[in-house]
Amino acid sequence: MSKSKLMPTVVLSAICICVVALLAAINLFTAPVIKENQEKKVQEALLEVMPNGGTFEAVDIVAGLPETITDVFVSSNGGYVFQTKVKGFKSGMIIVCGIDKDGYITGTKCIKSQETNGAENILPEKYVGKTLADYESVEIIANSTKTSDGYKSAITDAFAAFSILTGGNE
Amino acid sequence: MMSEKKKLSILLKGIIKENPVLILVLGTCPTLATTSSVISAFSMGLVATLVLVCSNIVISALRKIIPDTVRIPCYIVIIASFVTIMQMLLEAYLPSIYDMLGVYLALIVVNCIILGRAEMYARKNTVVDSALDGLGMGIGFLLALLVMATIREVFGAGSFAGFTIPYLESFKIPILTQAPGGYLVFGLVIAGMNVLTAKRGGVKRKSFACDGCAMKESCSGECSENKEKEDKADV
DSSP: OOHHHHHHHHHHHHHHHHHHHHHHHHHHHHHHHHHHHHHHHHHHHHHHHOTTOOSEEEEOOOTTSOTTEEEEEEETTSOEEEEEEEOSSSSOEEEEEEEOTTSOEEEEEEEEOOOSSOGGGTSHHHHTTOOTTTGGGOOOOTTOHHHHHHHHHHHHHHHHHHHHHTTSOO | OHHHHHHHHHHHHTTTTTOTTTTSOOOHHHHHHHTTSHHHHHHHHHHHHHHHHHHHHHHHHTTTTSOGGGHHHHHHHHHHHHHHHHHHHHHHHOHHHHHHHTHHHHGGGGOHHHHHHIIIIITTSOHHHHHHHHHHHHHHHHHHHHHHHHHHHHHHHSEETTEEOTTGGGGOOGGGGSHHHHHHHHHHHHHHHHHHHHHTTOOOTTOOSGGGOTTTTTOOSHHHHHHHHHHHHHO
């Protein structure tokens, strides 16, 4: 292979290797801080979606729960908080949903998203107090159909998981 | 003395004469998206400036090593790496700013200003000049965002940087904080800039050749040479 054909490949590869090394080095000291921030955010979100929840304990994910459920917490008063990862307009929308022992939604919150319309911040209050019987009546937000649908699918999965964990007595 | 004057002119040209947003009309997406509040506009401007300065320095330093055929992929890799570094640092140490900028933080990678300065300036000039050019363009971008955000937040939300302005709160125009208001304010600010530059004998807008180009001074005229070659090839 001639030098003129080899050089571009070598230079681009060398730049990529340097960049990867630099990013790996920075990730080494930012990753623990980011993880800590996210855990703090989750704890704050747990209390926000279930203010009277007392203390929360992580529960192992059992077989049969919807695939979108990433974490389950049980509160000291018998309620459950589900963390789901669903797709809205973009993927990776993380929503926490609190359901008390009587099957009422105590609160929901989007803790991470790449959505651009901000609908994920308007939707939470619409679901408070809803049950499995009437949560589907929450209307979508105009111009944010995919975000609204994604949010609703997270609530559907949370109710499905609640039903499994409580033996279907919601 | 002459050299100092030249360096100062490299730094200052990005602020008014070659302002990337208001004269070159580049980086319109983040300009419209992040100027609904002063804090998000300031954060975006600052992050873009840092990326611009760093990428200009690295691209200028590597300009003799990077072959022409792969220069654009190389520039993109370098710019993307600085954006990713900024993302990681913001997510770790300033999470509220990270959440506020959202998807627009990652979109800095495809910001025309950054790639444009790499292609137009950094690959042809020294490291110091490129750093000054990046800083000047970054400050110009930041100032344009701040002007837009101030108008939109003050008159659209009746507040400044989150602090409510008592009298204006009763007379706010909410559409200014939304997309149509963004376009309206953008047009008005560009019009204002045109008036300002016209008074100073600014850019000859009616010419479509090199004389009408705001980047005439930093461009070596390669674009017109290339066009001539293409025209000849077509014939």
